[in-house]
Amino acid sequence: MILYRREDATGISCRISPVRGIRAINPVSASLLYQDEVPDCPFCRSRIFTRTEPFCDGDWITRGESVTFPNLYPFADRHTVTVITRAHMVEGFTRNQLSDALIASASSLEHYPGYPSINWNFLPSAGASLLHPHLQGVADSFPTSLCRFYLDASARSPSGDYWKMIREAEEGGPRHLFGDEIFWYANPVPIGECEIRGLLPFRELSDLPPHADELADGILSIIRLFRSFGSVAFNMGILCGKNRSDGDGMHAFCTLIARINPNPDSISDSAFMERIHREPIVMTIPEEIKGVSLF
Numbered sequence: 099m100i101l102y103r104r105e106d107a108t109g110i111s112c113r114i115s116p117v118r119g120i121r122a123i124n125p126v127s128a129s130l131l132y133q134d135e136v137p138d139c140p141f142c143r144s145r146i147f148t149r150t151e152p153f154c155d156g157d158w159i160t161r162g163e164s165v166t167f168p169n170l171y172p173f174a175d176r177h178t179v180t181v182i183t184r185a186h187m188v189e190g191f192t193r194n195q196l197s198d199a200l201i202a203s204a205s206s207l208e209h210y211p212g213y214p215s216i217n218w219n220f221l222p223s224a225g226a227s228l229l230h231p232h233l234q235g236v237a238d239s240f241p242t243s244l245c246r247f248y249l250d251a252s253a254r255s256p257s258g259d260y261w262k263m264i265r266e267a268e269e270g271g272p273r274h275l276f277g278d279e280i281f282w283y284a285n286p287v288p289i290g291e292c293e294i295r296g297l298l299p300f301r302e303l304s305d306l307p308p309h310a311d312e313l314a315d316g317i318l319s320i321i322r323l324f325r326s327f328g329s330v331a332f333n334m335g336i337l338c339g340k341n342r343s344d345g346d347g348m349h350a351f352c353t354l355i356a357r358i359n360p361n362p363d364s365i366s367d368s369a370f371m372e373r374i375h376r377e378p379i380v381m382t383i384p385e386e387i388k389g390v391s392l393f
Contacts, residue, residue, distance in 0.1 A: 099116065100113060100115050101113065101383070103287045105286075107247075107254070107255075107260060108248065109247070110247065110287055111377055112287050112288055112380060113371070113379050113380070114381070114382075116381055119381040119382075124328060124358050124367075125359050125361045126328060126359070130188070130189050130190075131189065132187060132188055132189055134186060136186045139186055139228065141181045141228060141230035142186050143184050146165055147165075150167045150170070151170065152167060153168060153206075159202050161199075161201060161205075162194055163182070163183050163198065163199075164180050164181060164202045165181045165202075166178055166179065166181075166205075169234065174237060175210075175239065176207060176214075176235070176236070177236055178206040178207065178234070178235040179232055179234055180202050180206070180233040180235065182233060183230075183231055186229070186230050187230070188231070191321070193314045193315055196318065197310040197311050197313075198310075199233055200216065200336075201307045203216045203233045203235045204235075204303045204304070204306045206235050207303055207341075208302075208304040209341070210237040210341060211239070211341055212238050212341060213237060213240065213245055213338070213340050214235065214237040214341060215245070215335055215336060216234075217333070218234070218332075218333065219234075220331055220333075220334075221330065221332075221359070223357055223360045223361065237341075248351075249339075252348055253347060258347050259349075260347060260349075261297055261351070265281050268283045269281070272389075273385055273387070275294065275387070276319070277316060280296050280298055280299065280309065280312055280313060280316050280352075281297040282316055282320070283297075284387045284388065286384050288380050288382075289355065289378055290333065290355025290378055291357070291381060292329070292356040292380070292387065293353060293384075294355075295351055295352065295354075296317075297349060298350040298351055300349075300350055302340075302341055302342070302343070304341065306336075306350075317334065321354075323387075324354075327356065328359075330359055331357040332354055333355050334352065334353070334354045336352045337350065338350040
């Protein structure tokens, strides 16, 4: 059985092929082990203030365990890094660790007059160039492709609020997982394996701090969900409307996708369909996640 799905408002499409899970290409990952420091990691606490650069005011943003600084190798006009934990690796993240990191990352972007996002590649198989857990804040004067799709969808929505329409369609349904103020659901047209989205109760990144604890709790629940399915690697993105905008109909949302675990053969879950055709192939049917998940 192959399911072909298309999101009418954006044109995003995907293919769902549960039989591909029979290949068992995702290796069972060993438990993540706590490591305080490792040699040569620039993000470990004994090196972070000598191997990274401060902001133009001569300082780093520090909050809780987190440290935020400009990315030395940027691919956006404003590109920052937030190291989440003092330890090089932890077995699991706490609410405070993640909440502090989210607030710090947001503060590094909130004054930029453009379109910000907070992103996370966890583990090398998900694109992390360094193992030490860290967020990346990105902002440009123009939106990313995914953000633009939803800006356009919002502009075309009869009510002017595309996200309200999505919530009304998903609430109480088979894809609604949990949450009220932050509404978490399995995206019916996933852009990656087991995609889960959270609709956030704000538009601009500057409004994130009062909701950071609840957002952190939701993200941690999704991480536990992925681990119950055998996946420890993941990508996360928090997309927002334009900073200091009068209103563009864009609600902020958080999206997470599971990625293949690190493996010695460098097997990838991203191939020609994803990279060239931009049409993800996933194995998990969104409507079945709730029935076998932790919720």
